[in-house]
Amino acid sequence: MHHSHPTMSEEERHQTPSPAVSPWMEELQLPEVLMSDTVRSLHATIEQDWDFLRRSACQTAAGRALWSHVVHDPVAAVLAGESYLRSLFEKMKQDKLNNAPEVSGxxxxxxxxxxxxxxxxxxxxxxxxxxxxxxxxxxxxxxxxxxxxxxxxxxxxxxxxxxxxxxxxxxxxxxxxxxxxxxxxxxxxxxxxxxxxxxxxxxxxxxxxxxxxxxxxxxxxxxxxxxxxxxxxxxxxxxxxxxxxxxxxxxxxxxxxxxxxxxxxxxxxxxxxxxxxxxxxxxxxxxxxxxxxxxxxxxxxxxxxxxxxxxxxxxxxxxxxxxxxxxxxxxxxxxxxxxxxxxxxx
CATH class of the missing domain: 3.40.50.150 (Vaccinia Virus protein VP39)
Structure with missing residues (x-):
């Protein structure tokens, strides 16, 4: 459906920000406790010893932590761990930049x-x-x-x-x-x-x-x-x-x-x-x-x-x-x- 912009490219039409999109965090804010030695070593154990099924639990927690504008989970970030938070954050950022119809997570x-x-x-x-x-x-x-x-x-x-x-x-x-x-x-x-x-x-x-x-x-x-x-x-x-x-x-x-x-x-x-x-x-x-x-x-x-x-x-x-x-x-x-x-x- 063309309105008054017949020359508008498909890409530009997608640039219109949607009112339903949450205000986007520019930077990943990691809770301080993630940097503590105990938390780092616990997450190192997860990376080294856990199989895909067990590690999927951290992915789920990362999703809840990074969609915090709708899911209020005060402990998700610490349960997810830094590497899962970073990788999902990068994917979400790319999706936002590309105006993807659905954002990761x-x-x-x-x-x-x-x-x-x-x-x-x-x-x-x-x-x-x-x-x-x-x-x-x-x-x-x-x-x-x-x-x-x-x-x-x-x-x-x-x-x-x-x-x-x-x-x-x-x-x-x-x-x-x-x-x-x-x-x-x-x-x-x-x-x-x-x-x-x-x-x-x-x-x-x-x-x-x-x-x-x-x-x-x-x-x-x-x-x-x-x-x-x-x-x-x-x-x-x-x-x-x-x-x-x-x-x-x-x-x-x-x-x-x-x-x-x-x-x-x-x-x-x-x-x-x-x-x-x-x-x-x-x-x-x-x-x-x-x-x-x-x-x-x-x-x-x-x-x-x-x-x-x-x-x-x-x-x-x-x-x-x-x-x-x-x-x-x-x-x-x-x-x-x-x-x-x-x-x-x-």
């Missing part, structure tokens, strides 16, 4: 905000706010330190022992060095459960740490299912369902479709093109599926109609190859489900 910001909002809604829906929240593959998640909806909830973080240990050490360092009183646990309590969810005994370990199957629970699987082999991912979803029989439970999870896992065969395994059909076969019901960019999953961050996610969500989900450019349709589904026993309560 935006998916992470949207995903975080979606999980935050659905977690709060689930806790409110219980009526009794003293719920349990189980973060599976918790990584560098800091919800227990930042979400006020958790103040009467018990939060369980389930992850590899060495990850939970490093995380606890980083948080301890931050708390002791911080004159900033914001760094405090908001959740009623936080229990770290050292377990590998790919192994069959994680539910027992969770129960030994105080998880009560009879209590209302929100299960959070953010950024984790697609890293698991198909068999393990299914076992995790089945184990959760098996533990929801006598209580109100809500599952919050994100799923990649088949085209997304082909991005990188070595790191991503499990996919589901139709999680809203898969979950009912495992005993879940009231399944609600959103795609990034949907009304409940954009948070004002995906304003460009040329944005990859906006283009995808307007295509039927059965289409695997984008008709315009022949690229695979890589989708991320955000899914909320509850256990079917709830039908009697409603």
């Amino acid at each position: 935006v998916i992470l910001a949207v995903r975080t905000l979606w999980f935050d909002s659905r977690l709060e809604a689930a806790i409110n829906s219980f009526g009794d706010r003293a719920a349990q929240v189980v973060l599976l593959g918790a990584g560098m998640d800091a919800r227990a330190y930042r979400l006020s909806c958790l103040k009467e909830s018990i939060v369980f973080e389930v992850d590899f022992p060495e990850l939970l240990q490093v995380k606890a050490s980083l948080l301890k360092e931050l708390t002791s060095s911080s004159n900033d009183h914001q760094i405090a646990l908001i959740a009623k309590s936080l229990i770290r459960v050292a377990a590998d969810i790919r192994e069959g005994d994680w539910i027992e370990k969770l129960q030994r740490c105080g998880y009560v199957p009879e209590r209302n629970t929100v299960w959070v699987l953010e950024g984790i299912l697609y890293y698991l082999p198909h068999l393990h991912a299914m076992q995790v979803l089945e184990a959760i369902a098996a533990n929801c029989t006598s209580t109100r439970s809500v599952l919050l999870a994100d799923f990649m479709n088949k085209s997304s896992i082909s991005l990188s065969n070595s790191n991503f395994h499990f996919y589901s093109d139709w999680p809203d059909r898969l979950l009912p076969t495992l005993g879940y019901c009231h399944v609600k599926l959103s795609q990034i960019g949907d009304p409940d999953a954009h948070f004002g961050l995906l304003h460009d109609p040329q944005n990859l996610f906006n283009k995808l969500r307007n295509l039927p989900r059965s289409i695997e190859i984008h008709p315009e450019d022949g690229t695979p349709c890589r989708r991320l589904y955000l899914v909320e489900a509850s256990y079917c026993q709830q039908q009697d309560d409603q």
Whole structure:
């Protein structure tokens, strides 16, 4: 559509700043505590000893730290570490300079905000706010330190022992060095459960740490299912369902479709093109599926109609190859489900 500038180049037309874009930080501001010897050596251990799956936790934290105008996470930068912050910052800067339709990390910001909002809604829906929240593959998640909806909830973080240990050490360092009183646990309590969810005994370990199957629970699987082999991912979803029989439970999870896992065969395994059909076969019901960019999953961050996610969500989900450019349709589904026993309560 040409207005009064028929000679305006495509490039110039894209230069118009969008009102929805956040004020951009010109320089990366690193918290001082990142320079301390203890924090540096903890992050050096992560670089040297951790595999891709464990290190992805730092990438997520970097996304939350650098999208701080929408995600208020006071501990994310320290959990992410300097190298992850720098590399994501450089990518974001390039994207801004190139007027990219989506800026690096935006998916992470949207995903975080979606999980935050659905977690709060689930806790409110219980009526009794003293719920349990189980973060599976918790990584560098800091919800227990930042979400006020958790103040009467018990939060369980389930992850590899060495990850939970490093995380606890980083948080301890931050708390002791911080004159900033914001760094405090908001959740009623936080229990770290050292377990590998790919192994069959994680539910027992969770129960030994105080998880009560009879209590209302929100299960959070953010950024984790697609890293698991198909068999393990299914076992995790089945184990959760098996533990929801006598209580109100809500599952919050994100799923990649088949085209997304082909991005990188070595790191991503499990996919589901139709999680809203898969979950009912495992005993879940009231399944609600959103795609990034949907009304409940954009948070004002995906304003460009040329944005990859906006283009995808307007295509039927059965289409695997984008008709315009022949690229695979890589989708991320955000899914909320509850256990079917709830039908009697409603």
